[in-house]
Amino acid sequence: MKFTFILFLVTLFLSFDQTFDLPASIERGKSIYEAQCITCHMAEGEGLPGVFPPLARADYLTDKNRLVKVVLQGVRGEMKVNGTDYNGEMTGFMLSDQETADVLNYICNTWGNKAEAIKPADIQPALKTVTKNYQPY
Ligand code: HEC
Numbered sequence: 001m002k003f004t005f006i007l008f009l010v011t012l013f014l015s016f017d018q019t020f021d022l023p024a025s026i027e028r029g030k031s032i033y034e035a036q037c038i039t040c041h042m043a044e045g046e047g048l049p050g051v052f053p054p055l056a057r058a059d060y061l062t063d064k065n066r067l068v069k070v071v072l073q074g075v076r077g078e079m080k081v082n083g084t085d086y087n088g089e090m091t092g093f094m095l096s097d098q099e100t101a102d103v104l105n106y107i108c109n110t111w112g113n114k115a116e117a118i119k120p121a122d123i124q125p126a127l128k129t130v131t132k133n134y135q136p137y
Contacts, residue, residue, distance in 0.1 A: 020117055022105060022109070022117045025101060025102045025105040025106075025117065026102070026105050026106050028099075028102040028106075029101075029102035029103040029104070029106025029107070030106050032095070032099055032102055032103040032106070033103055033106050033107065036103070037103070037107075040052040041053075041054070041055050041107075044056060044111055045107065045110065045111040045113075046111075047081075049084055050084060050085070050086065051088065052086075052088070053079065053081035053082075053084070053086050054081060054082060055107045055111070055113070056112060056113065057111065057113060058081050058082060058113075059081060059082055060079070060081060061108055061113055062115075063131070064104075064115075064118060064126060065126040065129040065131055066131045067108075068118075068122070068123055068126035068127060069126065069127060069131060069134060070090070070134075071092070071093055071095065071100055071103065071104065072092050072095065072100060072127065073092040073127075073136035073137060074089065074091045074092035074093075074136055074137025075090050075134065075135065075137060076088070076089035076090070076135050076136070076137050077089075077135040089137055090137060091137050092136070092137055096120075097120040097121070097123040097124065098120045100123050101118045101119055101120045101122065101123060104118045105117060105118055
């Protein structure tokens with residue numbers, strides 16, 4: 001009886017994990033990007049040197065927790081992206097956990113970027129982490 005229950009939980013957990021559809025998330029994220037981010041970070045994620053940092057092959061994209069905070073809480077202050085200095089500000093966006101995961105999966109898997117999937121369940125825990133040298137908007 002107990003064993004059956006544990007087996008049930010394990011199966012449930014595995015099936016949840018497998019049903020995360022990264023290509024579908026990236027596709028949804030593309031529309032969010034085109035509606036909310038493209039005006040500054042541009043169609044090819046190239047940004048505007050010195051003003052809007054690039055997202056294409058940007059060195060910051062490796063820190064998942066920081067990315068979640070940047071999108072939801074905004075970011076300000078000095079930063080160096082791919083060797084170029086920025087000192088601007090970006091407001092946070094009002095996005096659901098799923099939308100946040102989708103737009104991040106899009107930017108992290110487009111224009112030559114490649115990363116592990118970010119899932120909606122990763123968003124709230126990421127907001128609770130401590131990120132060095134990060135200033136919200
Ligand atoms: C109004 C212009 C503007 C919009 C719209 C905008 N950003 Fe930004 N973004 C900026 C600026 C400016 C910075 C740099 C802030 C600084 O210098 O501290 C930045 C920084 C970033 C960074 C950190 C730099 C890096 O390469 O990792 C990420 C990630 C990012 N933005 C993602 C997004 C996403 C995703 C969206 C859409 C949901 C978005 N931005 C919308 C202006 C914008």
